[in-house]
Amino acid sequence: MTEPPERPTQRDIARRAGVSTATVSYVLSGRRGGAKPPPEETRQRVMRAVAEVGYQVDHAGRSLRRRRSDLVALMYPAPSSPWSDRLAEQMQEAAAERGLGVVALPMSDSAAGEALLRVLRERYVDGAVLLPDCPVDPDEIAVLARQGLSLVVFDDDLDPDGFDVVRQDRGRACREAVEHLVAAGHRRIAYLGHPGEDRWRSARSVKLRSYRQVLQQHGIGAAPDLVLPVADSRPDAYAAVRELLRRAEPPTAVVSATDRAAIDAVWAARDHGTAVPGGLAVTGIGNIPEGLVIKPSLTTVGAREFDFSAQVARLFERLDAAAPLPGEVMAARWELIVRESA
Amino acid sequence: MTEPPERPTQRDIARRAGVSTATVSYVLSGRRGGAKPPPEETRQRVMRAVAEVGYQVDHAGRSLRRRRSDLVALMYPAPSSPWSDRLAEQMQEAAAERGLGVVALPMSDSAAGEALLRVLRERYVDGAVLLPDCPVDPDEIAVLARQGLSLVVFDDDLDPDGFDVVRQDRGRACREAVEHLVAAGHRRIAYLGHPGEDRWRSARSVKLRSYRQVLQQHGIGAAPDLVLPVADSRPDAYAAVRELLRRAEPPTAVVSATDRAAIDAVWAARDHGTAVPGGLAVTGIGNIPEGLVIKPSLTTVGAREFDFSAQVARLFERLDAAAPLPGEVMAARWELIVRESA
């Protein structure tokens, strides 16, 4: 027989230590308004009881009373990337200094993604950073902020409104990349995109739109058979580029919505005997560290600094603020980073 | 002036709709014991009030009363991988069907990792899956399970004890990989490991120990300068292998603790003009999908099926169980997967 699981409460500790629950709470939290903390002898008795029964504070009780969860979230579009990993790490370091926890919310496009919004709506967390391309309704963001959730949102369209907005200017940077290819004389330019990208709301499909826009400006018809939804799968990207190169009229350049797929494009070209950039120019989007490793190194678009400390600091500033802070615009501009592959 | 953020409560809704908070709760939860739900007219009034003020249930209140958080966690060692992403996705799908949420807890090795344990200890979540190599004290796992947390733990050493254990038998599989290289005649075998791996508790350092053990069994002295802590960084792995190949006596084979670093070893060899596997045999550990894409395809060690549905199903079975379930052992064996690179 497994005995029914029992979590001891502060009442159990109080009984055991012969004190009130108030004293238990004071000892455990180390808080006591302005007053002096309980004397050492009492403290010892309480701590002994805590150790004996293995007491752990109950989050639900504490957070109901304190009106805060001491937890922050990082929401990002799945799959994870070196950038989301890096941000998670920096958030954890800053949070740990304050005794807070961090949870990651990888959003997939399915109904399951919608379920994750509950974590913000129902106040499992006190604040969150939203990386670009999370499928979240902008109106909802403002509502969440108005209800007191601390929010730092990466978005190029949204205006701050009780939450902070980090501008990356991704559209300009992506267009620069395509311009770079056109300026080099390329006319048959393929695009490796996210599956379903052309059905996404405007801000999320910025990469595909940038591609189309620049081609159109230069009077280059965007051949539909050069747009392939393979950027989220390395095997698919590799296979797609091999297929492109076997065509009668292969493209001379590729823009990929992800650096990962761009790297596979480089390998596909190499394995096909096509020189990069001579036979096929390749540009990625995202600037992941791996792009520096390959030969030729990857031309891409993204932030230069692998660092989110300003944004993380701002989140905690917002969390610490006594009164709600007005929304602020921060810059973390994407740039065209020309290396060897294009 | 930003007005102080206010979240409406069920009392506000009740007042507005002219009903009791009990009725509000019944309408919102759709529950009513065995009894009939409130009539349509009442329901409408409540729902209108909910919409008007943008009411969202408060997690702390609900979970304190219900004694459950309706949230489960996935804990895994940072950085994320295709496997952790896949598991997160499968957990989210299964959780969404039940109206539960999923949070990811990427554990880094720092103090920040320790802070994440609070999420389990203080009952932010009802259950969790722990992927291998999370730096969590085994004793603590049993304590958490005894307090009613539903736990499915990937571990080759731990015995089930109120939680389920998934056995991968990673040691055997890793030794097979090294044996495979020795059998092919290799004697100078380098190892790309995790930084700090030789200071980890036994179960976590299984890869390094497997490498050393097999070499020793065959009387091959493991040269310390062939063990490099670069497996978690693609740029570092690439640079390290280039350096290895420039040595007077370069290794003829490489075992990497991660497939990612193994793939970079392959590129480093190619870029150095060394044939793989002819000049340098390369074996990874982990079996990520990318290993199928490269040329030559990657010989590695890992689970064959990119699927966690059995483990996810077990977690939810445990969550749904009326009485605590005894611990069970599940198998998800790692295997040596011989492809082209070794």
Add this chain to the structure above:
DNA sequence: CTGAAAGCGCTTACAG
């Protein structure tokens, strides 16, 4: 210095 008591927002057995 310590404890009794109120109350955070919710759910639910129970009385009416």
Add this chain to the structure above:
DNA sequence: CTGAAAGCGCTTACAG
């Protein structure tokens, strides 16, 4: 069919 009331575990202003 509906509502008053208790109580989940905690914290904290307040009285003693």
